[in-house]
Amino acid sequence: MIEFRNISKVYKMGEVEFVALKGVFITVQKGDFISIMGPSGSGKSTLMNIIGCLDTPTEGSYYLEGKNVSGLTFDQLSTIRNRKVGFVFQNFNLLPYASAYENIELPMLFNGKKGAERKARVNELLEMVGLAPWAKHRPTEMSGGQQQRVAIARALAMDPPI
Structure with a gap:
């Protein structure tokens, strides 16, 4: 269902590069229950953001239900996110004026x-x-x-x- 093949994510800030993920391979089958753990700054949020189609990898391929979603457009990722992924953000991201x-x-x-x-x-x-x-x-x-x-x-x- 979820497969990462050699996923890397590099954030660039001017001349400085920060490697958040490097060469990650993951396979998660339907029905699997996983936990993502690690110290602060180890790439957990980046990993979750890529799984949730909120971000894309710099290198490698991300397959969701057998489809490579690594190179999809923002709108295509948004559609997948809406239909396939339930995401609870750290700060919840609730609309403050909505019930x-x-x-x-x-x-x-x-x-x-x-x-x-x-x-x-x-x-x-x-x-x-x-x-x-x-x-x-x-x-x-x-x-x-x-x-x-x-x-x-x-x-x-x-x-x-x-």
Whole structure:
């Protein structure tokens, strides 16, 4: 399902180059559960950003479900990200002026889900993360733990395989 073949990522800042990943090979099959661990600055976030189609490798090939996504356009990566990847960001990236309900609903709006289907799925997810009573509350009215659960529910909204 996920395969990295000799993935490298180099960030350039003027004349300075920073190697975040070098020669990474990974194969993750459907149903596998993995953990990515390492010290600060070891490339964990870069690795996750490439897996999540938020960034592209400098070198190497990334195959997702057998398709090489390394050279795809921003729009193509965005489509894959919307349909295939559930991502919970470190800072959650919730829309501050949208309710918990609206934050969870957002990926479904982007993917053209019908109103009744969206409503049922959002309510199911709010129940799953224990936030049904908080559906109308904005992130600024919630604790950090509650915001994290909204972000988790949003990541699961499209039932992504990753």
